[in-house]
Amino acid sequence: MTPKPTMRTVAAKAGVSIATVSRVINCPDEVPTETVERVREAMAYLKYRPNMNGRRLKMAQTRSVGVLVPTMANPVFATSVQGIEQAAHEDGLTVLLTSSEYDPERELDAVSTLLNNRVDGLILTLANADDNRVIDLLISENIPFVLLFNQPSRTDVASISVDNAKSAYDITQAMIAKGHRKLAMVAGHFESSDRSRQRYDGFCQAINDANQQDAAAMAAPRLCQVGFGETDLEGILESFLTGPDAVTGLVCSTDMLAIAAISACRTYGLSVPGDVSVGGIDGIAVGGLITPKLCSAVQPTQKMGQQALAFLLGLIRGQTEPQSLLLPHQLSTGESIGPARHQSSPRL
């Protein structure tokens, strides 16, 4: 096994200097075609492969970006990564991927590692974008970054998101319009997700506004916090789905939770939307395929990933003002939300 060929090897083979080889690689236009060919032949003959690490060491930019998501297990993040990867590929960027499992410690650790790799910038979905050490770190190190799905209160950071509160508001309102009066939200733990809290706020707001219209029409909003990745909601939802206080509608902070909630309803013999209506937020692809078709506040997840990379590129290229984009969501025409079960007809 001969040692790996380097520019030096190629240069020797082609009878030129390593500077010329470099130019053939980076700006072949500035080199006479005849020389270019000779060098290219040598490269092919030796199976030369440029070493990105050498290049990165020398150059100011590494042409790599770091990506941090809570988990790949939720299709909404996987899809956004798909969008990022796609856009990165088009620009010839390398993607370094990490996940945090919603753990702030791991977030910090992961970002630190990415910075050690000297990525040109980062795309992050943080558990909690406010009061987050990761953001402080990135700002103090002056590294471009874009938040994805986070909707931070501070305006000096770039972010791409839908309006979380509004998403929840709209889907809640859709339920209220169908006659639902007793609603609960199923949401991930607030400390693990700012989106979860923002969506809960929207949920409450919708109920309050309905009460404003028609005083005390609505029962007080209820909340069921669950762990992320939790798919067995049966026990957790019992007090919400059974007994005299049972709700007629569940607004879920994510589609994954909504699908799990529908499954839980079924174990209690409740039909969706016959007995209980269920709405989600995110718009994951599978939601449109299941029965009943999930009614959700849909966000253009993959596009958002692409857009995030586009923003990041802007920042890397020196654009100084971080932009924030609040994309419109769209209520899908789903079947999982139906007319409220008549109040006086008890379950069974």
Place this chain on the structure above:
Amino acid sequence: MTPKPTMRTVAAKAGVSIATVSRVINCPDEVPTETVERVREAMAYLKYRPNMNGRRLKMAQTRSVGVLVPTMANPVFATSVQGIEQAAHEDGLTVLLTSSEYDPERELDAVSTLLNNRVDGLILTLANADDNRVIDLLISENIPFVLLFNQPSRTDVASISVDNAKSAYDITQAMIAKGHRKLAMVAGHFESSDRSRQRYDGFCQAINDANQQDAAAMAAPRLCQVGFGETDLEGILESFLTGPDAVTGLVCSTDMLAIAAISACRTYGLSVPGDVSVGGIDGIAVGGLITPKLCSAVQPTQKMGQQALAFLLGLIRGQTEPQSLLLPHQLSTGESIGPARHQSSPRL
């Protein structure tokens, strides 16, 4: 803005040589505690961050691995990446992620880029693992790699997979046991996926074996090839679901296809499993939550990702024999497969 601190800066601040700084980073035990502390203080004071690119340039190993999947949009791959990422994190490895969209050209391109990054090894899910230029390339460059989900015919490459043919065989047999006689497989295009073909083989085998038992009991196996990422199967499945030749069961080569197929059945007013039974392969999480619960040949996707990384580490550490592991799949107790609709009662 002061320039980024390097080991040299730290060394100066701490009043030691850069070799000592390096030692503090890599083997603090060989340095007296007092010195270690002084250097650590300097690092903290200067906010020093080791530059991985410098290190990688010098060292034989880069402590990074490349990952190539067809797409993140299919949860089965996203979940495996989740497993890989998790295991990589535990070993302090950096993950470089790429996707191919099932395109062999992009596969080659992506792997080439990863090699330019001098990854220590690769984990790949290829469209077609036999007769694949990527594999030839990797072998000729002598780079450790592990195939994930691919089940190559050659035995000199490491791979982690379930038995694709057997998975399809089992799920098909489950349908036959329920009285189904007219079956079709819904599968991704063979040229885009060797798994797709292997699963089709298993499907046919199950039907042949049934005919062996009880001559000509089964109708000839039918095949419906669809594009990957295709979720609207309505038109495509028409000739299989309607008319006198309508099948009573659909074996799908992936769970995503199965979910889409169930959705398509619904648009034809067919109930699952009342009118048509549908089975999948993969075992994505959401399959267990939907109605009807998807009956699938489940593989331990995330574990497989972790296992793939473990294998890869072995190869990187110099283990010469590439191992292949064929994990057992498990038929999930789903509701999407039911007794066959009686032959003589035509649909509507």
Place this chain on the structure above:
DNA sequence: TCCGCCATTGTAAACGTTTCAAATGTTCAT
């Protein structure tokens, strides 16, 4: 007192690039 040993630290040469400044050769107007 001198020597050798050990623990600790330092020097300098890689690793594979990019890039600036300088060198070489060619062409052309004078």
Place this chain on the structure above:
DNA sequence: ATGAACATTTGAAACGTTTACAATGGCGGA
């Protein structure tokens, strides 16, 4: 014939590490 202007190429110095080897100094034993 001379030198200016230009096209092409080269030499050498980085970039931030690691690491083999050398240097330094303190110490105990002879």
